Amino acid sequence: MDDRVVAFKIIRNLIIFLAAVLVVWSMKLQIIEGRKHLRLSEENRIRKKFNPAPRGRILDRHGIEIANTRPGFYAAIVRATINQENLNTLARILNMTASEIIERSAVEKNKYNPVKIAHDISYEQLSLIEERLDLLAGIEVGAEPLRYYPYGKLLFHVIGYVGEITSQEMERESGYILGDYIGKMGLERYYEKILQGTHGIEYVEVDARGKEVGTITEKRSIPPTAGIDLLTTIDIALTESVAVYLKDYERAACVCLNPQNGGILVLYSKPGVDPNIFTHGMSSTEWDALLRDPTAPMYDRTTMSCYPPGSTYKPFVALAALDAKMSGEEKRFEPCQGVYRLGRRDFRCWKKHGSLDLDGAIVNSCDIYFYQLGRLIGIDTIADRSSRVGFGRKTGIDLPNEKQGILPDRLWFEKRYGKNWTQGHIFNLSIGQGDILTSPLQLACAYSVFANGGRIPIPHIIHRDDTTYFDTNFSSETIEAIRRSLAGVVDRGTGTWARVAGVEVCGKTGTSQNPHGEDHALFVGFAPAENAEILVCVVVENIGHGGSHAAPVTGKIIRAYLNSMQQQLSAINPRPGQDVEED
């Protein structure tokens, strides 16, 4: 059969041809593109999973945790595999809307990567999700370390808080992935790099739906490295006491530091915010409400609010006069009659003091003495000596966003008021009012000069054994003279409310004039008078006179601190009587 022979050949050739096509095509896939396909198959099944590291703890001076971590649960979605139904279920569980979830997940470009959409979900939510996890394709839950602040709002302004990293921060910083927490304020922000730790990397095998099947053994996982603990100089017990002493006031700030080494014991600003709420994640309306709060709870009044120092500035004018040798301790001016006339303007004192020497003027806080002293020594002397103790300059504390305040000098006045600025401006400056602005922390640091014999330490919250000082080059006699007067203020002058039984306290009251409302009350004090261990600066906003509001608080703080130190000392060295018994 001829036809059959042709048909046989054609069909045979067809078989060979088709088989050849398939073989050639598989050569293309396996040999020419084999490497690519192998890589794709690896990427298909291996996902690099970043495990967040627990942040370093923050410890107070006695090792008490003031910031630590706790385990929390998060919910994440994989956009590629989630369907609308599951999205709605998840939204219902999390009290969010489906569009909100999609919006949050949109930051992750790769739709096969899981994106965390809710942190710190409750156990109820977790169990609701977990019990139907098999059905909820594209949804993942997991544990992560979360920041916890046991003392809540008490330390809000010092420690700051952490929040989920924003896309702007992602661009600026390296070493972060979406959904990470980053320090936003305070120590959390300043020491972010130390506290942060390093992500662990785990290679997990995933199936086609993106679900984890197991860990990959061929590639070694790297465990997360926890952040480094931060030992601070903060005294949490004293901070608690400060909060109690200031409980009657709505808005206040308090700085306590060791004037010998600049270690910060207390930075307390009121009102505050519980930093734990930021960990949970906050809606934009909650956030707006917080920012618009008229009491400004987000604002750190100790380092970012600047007040005119009022009479607390007078000792620095006196210091300038003595150091420049332009006026002596015995110098007396025109006696204080309650009012002093300059040209056509009357400058008042709060009381008729009569004739006073420098010590008397500080002890009784006489404005008229200081008007005349300021006029005598001039703006240049005041500005020069004040800048030496740190006015108008950042203290260098280890916190972000510190304000430098304003120390007006000749140039500043000329810029502000033109050539016609007057003696009146010097008068105001001499009593710490008008244009001069200082933060409570800055004022506290400046007062260290009297408490430690002439040095300005750079304040620090992190514990350190060495301290850097600004040398002021004031003679010890000058310093000593002012310090004696400051002791007099508490002993018999305007600051008697700050007296503490059994210890000599030095200090100065101040009333910061406030054009917008009631004056702010100020007091700066330190004790003991010789070799001071603690220096306290208290500002109470809109309350009136410093002597009656800030001074008693300062006294209580100093007493509380010295008592606690005494207890610790006796705990370490038992009383002599017990020693004898042991002998």
Next chain:
Amino acid sequence: MLRKIDTSIIWTTGVLSLLGVMMIYSTGGAAFMVRQIGWLAISVIAALAFFRIPPRVWLTISPIIYATALIFVLAILFKSDVYPKRWLRLGGLSIQPSEFAKFATVLMLAYYLAGRKRMQNFKDMIVPTIIAGLPAMLVFVEPDLGAAQIFLPILIVMAYWAGMPGLKILILFSPIISALASFSIYAWVTYITLLMIFLYFRRQLNDLIYGFVSNSLMGLTMPLLWNSLKVYQQNRILAFFSPWLDPKGMSWQIIQSRIAIGSGRLLGKGFLSGTQKKLEFLPERHTDFIFSCLGEEFGLAGIIIVLGLYAYLCHRLLLLAEETRNRFSSIVVSGVLAWIGYQTFINVGMTMGLLPVTGVPLPFMSYGGSALLACFMAIGLCLAISRTKMAY
């Protein structure tokens, strides 16, 4: 007796079936493997039984078998409550009547074609087209496009083997090409021009008229029909023609299958070491996509060996068809060859991303009792034919 039969057909199908069992173990696990072994045992018994039946018996009962198969296929359209309506529950087993319809159609076509000594004109193709078209249509509405398409190559090859001129067959089925080409105006114009030139030089008026009318009609009505449909209807049809289109996006399966085969490279990842299938990246991995796993675990070497086995089996079937003196038996073997060969090509081409995805199992290897049993029945019949090939 064994000396006379073609042992290559036995060992190639045996090796392929055992390879299939291995791959089913690798992809689907022991449970699927055990069930496949059970089906394999039934299939071998069936093949042995068919081997004992003299081919001339088939000649007499072909119409009955064909009618029975049609009734079964028709029955599931009314009886089956699952969609798509492909399975029929018989006792504890679910069978796919479409697989047995292929076998029955091969017999029926051979029965008719054996009776017609001269296959020359279009009208000689009317009855064979109806014989193949009937089960194809029924399977098509199940819907199972994958199974329905098999009837066309069976018809073409068997008619060709029965003596129908190849060119006539091409011209006859050219409207199908016209319909496919009509979705691109350039492709269609090029096609129709080339066809007309070709037909003009053949100088056969009937062919020219038929070719022109059928191709023009098909080419012109298809786009009109298509455009008159609503978008969702078009999508439904597109989804129908690519039934594995899934929510994961465009041709997820094909991408994953290509990755699976490609990542096997020269020697493969090793038996049981494939990662694509283990992690569910491959859907249908123990049925329609079993070849991807073979490519992943045994590489190009494995693919060449398996394709070689299939090609060799087809070659032996072709030789058998050529050597068989009985016209009916010879045409039956050509039908089995078309069935197994075409299905292999379509399946492997699909897993490699060379051809569109239609649900066609790989003969002997894919998991599934009906397909395996139907193939073994056909092989049993071929072996019976090889035993008696010298008889008229």
